[in-house]
Amino acid sequence: GAGVSQSPRYKVAKRGQDVALRCDPISGHVSLFWYQQALGQGPEFLTYFQNEAQLDKSGLPSDRFFAERPEGSVSTLKIQRTQQEDSAVYLCASSQTEPGTAASQNTGELFFGEGSRLTVL
Amino acid sequence: AQSVTQLDSHVSVSEGTPVLLRCNYSSSYSPSLFWYVQHPNKGLQLLLKYTSAATLVKGINGFEAEFKKSETSFHLTKPSAHMSDAAEYFCVVSDRGNTGFQKLVFGTGTRLLVSP
Numbered sequence: 001g002a003g004v005s006q007s008p009r010y011k012v013a014k015r016g017q018d019v020a021l022r023c024d025p026i027s028g029h030v031s032l033f034w035y036q037q038a039l040g041q042g043p044e045f046l047t048y049f050q051n052e053a054q055l056d057k058s059g060l061p062s063d064r065f066f067a068e069r070p071e072g073s074v075s076t077l078k079i080q081r082t083q084q085e086d087s088a089v090y091l092c093a094s095s096q097t098e099p100g101t102a103a104s105q106n107t108g109e110l111f112f113g114e115g116s117r118l119t120v121l
Numbered sequence: 122a123q124s125v126t127q128l129d130s131h132v133s134v135s136e137g138t139p140v141l142l143r144c145n146y147s148s149s150y151s152p153s154l155f156w157y158v159q160h161p162n163k164g165l166q167l168l169l170k171y172t173s174a175a176t177l178v179k180g181i182n183g184f185e186a187e188f189k190k191s192e193t194s195f196h197l198t199k200p201s202a203h204m205s206d207a208a209e210y211f212c213v214v215s216d217r218g219n220t221g222f223q224k225l226v227f228g229t230g231t232r233l234l235v236s237p
Contacts (some may be wrong), residue, residue, distance in 0.1 A: 003164070004164065033224070033225075035225075035227075040229075040230075041229055041230070042211050042226075042227030042228050042229050042230050043165070043211075043226070044227070045224050045226070048224060056224070070153045091164075091165070093165075109167045109170070110165075110167070110225065111164075111235070112157075112164040112165040112166075113164050114162065114163060114164045
C-alpha cells in the first residue's frame, strides 16, 4: 500500500483480555518501530525490528507485551491480560534504511500509521 | 540519554500571525532533531529535520526551525498561520538505541490553536 496501515483502528477490551494489533509497513521498508502514546503525551518507544530481527525491546513495559515480525514485513504487537494502564494509542512506523549506511547513521524519515487506539475497561 | 522539552503545552494564534513553538534539547553529542505534526485521527508527519548541515532548516507548509547550539534550542516558526495548521506538534531528538539504530525520543507536544 501507499502508507503504513494499522488495524484495528479502535479496540475496546475488558481487563484481562488478550489483544493483537497489526501493522503493515510500507513495502520494502527494512526498519519497523512500535510506539505507545498515552493520552496527552508524546509517543514513547516500545520496540524495533530490522527485517525479522527484533533488535531492541527495551521499551516494552512488561512481559505481557510481545511483538513479532516473522517474515520481515507485517508485525503484530500482542498484549496479554490487558490492564487499564495499557489504554493508549499504539503507533507503528517504518523506514527504509539507506543502502550502504550503517544503522547508526540512519536518520531517514519514519513513516507513521494512524495508530490503534486501545481502551481497556 | 537524549531528551527534548517543549515549553508550551498550548499556543493560540490568530490566522495570518506568526507562529513560534519552542523546544529545548539535551544531548551528549551532536543531535539529530525533528519536528513532527499530528492532525486529529491522522498519522504523525515529518515537518522538517536537522542533521548537522545548515542550522536553519526549511520544512513543508512554510515551517522552518533554527538549530542554536549555544541555547540548546530548536524552535519551530512560521511567518503566517493558516487555519489548517491547527494540530499537535512534537519536537523530537534522535537517540542511539542499544544496537546503534536511531530511535526517536518525543517531547510532550504543543497543541497549536488557530483562530479566524
